[in-house]
Amino acid sequence: MTQDVVKKNQSQGNGNAEMAGETTRGHPVFRPFTDICETEGGVVIAVDMPGVGQDDVDITLEKRVLTIRGRRQRKTPEGYRLAYAEYEEGDYERVFSLSDEIDEANIKAAVQSGVLMLELPKAEPAKPKRIEVKAA
Amino acid sequence: MALYPTSAFTRDPFFRDPFAAMRRLQDEFDRAFVPRSAGYAQAGFPAVNMWQGEHSIALTAELPGFKADDIDIQVKEDTLTISGQRSAPEVGEKAVWHLRERPTGKFARTIRLPFRVDAESVEARFRDGVLEIELQRPAEDRPRRIAVKSA
Numbered sequence: 001m002t003q004d005v006v007k008k009n010q011s012q013g014n015g016n017a018e019m020a021g022e023t024t025r026g027h028p029v030f031r032p033f034t035d036i037c038e039t040e041g042g043v044v045i046a047v048d049m050p051g052v053g054q055d056d057v058d059i060t061l062e063k064r065v066l067t068i069r070g071r072r073q074r075k076t077p078e079g080y081r082l083a084y085a086e087y088e089e090g091d092y093e094r095v096f097s098l099s100d101e102i103d104e105a106n107i108k109a110a111v112q113s114g115v116l117m118l119e120l121p122k123a124e125p126a127k128p129k130r131i132e133v134k135a136a
Numbered sequence: 137m138a139l140y141p142t143s144a145f146t147r148d149p150f151f152r153d154p155f156a157a158m159r160r161l162q163d164e165f166d167r168a169f170v171p172r173s174a175g176y177a178q179a180g181f182p183a184v185n186m187w188q189g190e191h192s193i194a195l196t197a198e199l200p201g202f203k204a205d206d207i208d209i210q211v212k213e214d215t216l217t218i219s220g221q222r223s224a225p226e227v228g229e230k231a232v233w234h235l236r237e238r239p240t241g242k243f244a245r246t247i248r249l250p251f252r253v254d255a256e257s258v259e260a261r262f263r264d265g266v267l268e269i270e271l272q273r274p275a276e277d278r279p280r281r282i283a284v285k286s287a
Contacts, residue, residue, distance in 0.1 A: 036235040037227050050198035050265035077194045080187035087183035114200035114265015
């Protein structure tokens with residue numbers, strides 16, 4: 001039902017994969033680790049975006065293409081300088097194409113503890129139209 | 137001679153050759169790890185950044201989806217252990233997984249710090265899935281400036 005549109009190389013880090021491309025902000029863009037689960041009522045998506053708060057997420061759904069973006073505010077502990085690094089702070093971006101119709105008006109999104117939870121309810125299916133074939 | 141920076145760090149063996157400590161850290165990281173079966177594919181979970189302050193060190197780690205209560209931090213001498221677990225999301229019986237990339241399970245990571253730290257004054261904060269631990273060097277271990285008297 002879902003398919004990853006943008007393919008990028010995997011790299012190390014905490015669930016964050018390789019950079020998608022350059023941004024004008026000069027930060028790397030990561031492809032975040034994602035869970036997608038389909039239930040009867042819809043699709044639930046969980047995206048790991050450490051360092052991203054509720055207000056830093058941008059979600060768009062256009063023609064069944066779902067784009068998730070998270071902007072991370074870079075933080076340096078006050079009075080400290082970086083001595084050793086295993087991860088880099090950057091933005092997150094991932095694009096999925098959805099095969100089912102989604103009830104766009106009822107999409108729910110919440111960010112908690114650096115994880116974006118998205119609930120995409122399925123739209124009411126269009127009723128199949130039966131065409132009777134009459135004998136001549 | 138402008139070859140050497142003149143900060144307080146140059147008097148400290150750790151900061152005189154920070155790479156030695158980093159290499160040691162890296163080795164620790166590579167070895168001290170978590171069973172792979174825990175679900176984490178990386179060599180080290182969580183990924184950790186280390187920051188140096190004047191008489192302290194700060195560690196930041198990415199732990200998205202954890203609750204503060206799920207994270208356990210232990211400090212002894214110059215060893216820091218972070219452990220915790222993230223449980224798999226609960227879904228109904230009829231649910232179908234399309235993509236499962238987010239790791240779940242237990243982790244534990246032991247990190248050797250560049251100096252002994254004061255276990256009493258360790259501070260830890262957790263915000264937006266990022267853990268920050270601040271560790272102070274005990275006052276008696278701090279480098280001391282020795283005045284040279286002229287004869």
